[in-house]
Amino acid sequence: MIACKQAPSSPLLNSMTQSEATRSRCLNGVVIGVGHFGKFHAQKLAADPRVNFVGIVDLRESLARALADEYHVMAFSGLEEVDVALDFVTIATPARTHAMLARQAMKRGCHAFIEKPISTTVEDAEALIALAKQQGVVLQVDHQERYFLEEIGLFQSVDPLAVRQLTVRRLGPPPPMPPDCSAVLDLTIHDLDWIHAFVGNGLETLQVDGTWGDSGLVEALRLTGKVGPRQIPVVIETSRMDPERCREAEITLDGEVEPYHINFIERSFQAPTQPLTYSRDLPPSSDLYGVHPFEPLDYVGKSFAHFIYCIAASLRPKVDGPAALAALQSALIIEDLLSPRS
Numbered sequence: 001m002i003a004c005k006q007a008p009s010s011p012l013l014n015s016m017t018q019s020e021a022t023r024s025r026c027l028n029g030v031v032i033g034v035g036h037f038g039k040f041h042a043q044k045l046a047a048d049p050r051v052n053f054v055g056i057v058d059l060r061e062s063l064a065r066a067l068a069d070e071y072h073v074m075a076f077s078g079l080e081e082v083d084v085a086l087d088f089v090t091i092a093t094p095a096r097t098h099a100m101l102a103r104q105a106m107k108r109g110c111h112a113f114i115e116k117p118i119s120t121t122v123e124d125a126e127a128l129i130a131l132a133k134q135q136g137v138v139l140q141v142d143h144q145e146r147y148f149l150e151e152i153g154l155f156q157s158v159d160p161l162a163v164r165q166l167t168v169r170r171l172g173p174p175p176p177m178p179p180d181c182s183a184v185l186d187l188t189i190h191d192l193d194w195i196h197a198f199v200g201n202g203l204e205t206l207q208v209d210g211t212w213g214d215s216g217l218v219e220a221l222r223l224t225g226k227v228g229p230r231q232i233p234v235v236i237e238t239s240r241m242d243p244e245r246c247r248e249a250e251i252t253l254d255g256e257v258e259p260y261h262i263n264f265i266e267r268s269f270q271a272p273t274q275p276l277t278y279s280r281d282l283p284p285s286s287d288l289y290g291v292h293p294f295e296p297l298d299y300v301g302k303s304f305a306h307f308i309y310c311i312a313a314s315l316r317p318k319v320d321g322p323a324a325l326a327a328l329q330s331a332l333i334i335e336d337l338l339s340p341r342s
Contacts, residue, residue: 183219
């Protein structure tokens with residue numbers, strides 16, 4: 001029997017009593033994968049009072065055991081070894097394994113929280129969407145920028161029909177661990193997700209140029225194209241080769257000289273007339289997350305909190321299977337247009 005954890009002391013939980021925080025049955029979950037993001041996932045499961053953190057799953061048993069010991073949970077080399085009734089899994093493994101592991105979990109009746117991308121092929125993504133519907137489980141992909149943009153009211157306060165131009169830059173140094181997929185599926189796909197949510201699905205690429213790393217993967221690119229049903233001009237720059245981090249977007253509207261400016265690192269939103277900087281003191285958005293222990297700027301935590309809230313409230317997540325599929329389809333269009341290095 002796994003006991004529900006005590007809610008941690010947090011100002012974000014002060015508005016409710018301990019009995020209210022734990023009155024619903026806690027959800028049993030495991031983290032699959034002990035890489036860079038798997039460690040983040042473990043932190044979120046350990047912190048959320050709505051969750052019973054059952055254990056870590058990874059083929060590398062020694063690494064699974066080391067992380068499991070840190071959180072005083074169990075370690076498993078495969079999902080089939082977990083003999084506890086699970087409610088959900090989080091998947092933070094190489095992209096090529098996402099579909100296989102999500103399929104295994106959902107066939108078991110588990111809800112699935114998957115690091116982006118949902119999969120590496122359209123066929124696999126479509127199969128996961130169908131399986132989630134068949135099993136009646138929540139399928140959510142961790143496109144975390146969506147929650148910041150929801151909170152600042154971009155989708156509600158800026159008219160997508162008035163957008164004249166989108167410019168996006170997502171640049172930075174090489175990741176801490178060797179990448180298992182291109183910069184398109186690693187970084188560009190984040191921006192494709194929120195752009196589609198904002199102005200609609202579909203990407204018509206006019207030109208894309210890429211730079212390859214020693215691994216043979218695309219590490220940087222510059223794309224000019226048109227997006228959404230209205231074919232809005234878009235420029236996207238992505239790089240895992242820049243010394244400085246830059247995560248920003250500019251949205252130019254019809255009749256406006258100055259664009260709206262979004263800084264995803266500073267979490268600020270500058271309108272042409274006044275700055276709207278996201279406040280660290282803003283109360284949690286219970287309609288997105290329920291009551292949770294995560295800090296206002298912890299969007300990995302908030303994405304996970306939204307997932308748990310959707311399970312408990314039987315809601316459709318913001319980034320469900322079809323939304324993740326739309327981002328993947330556009331990402332694969334870009335990859336197909338990038339010629340391999342000679």
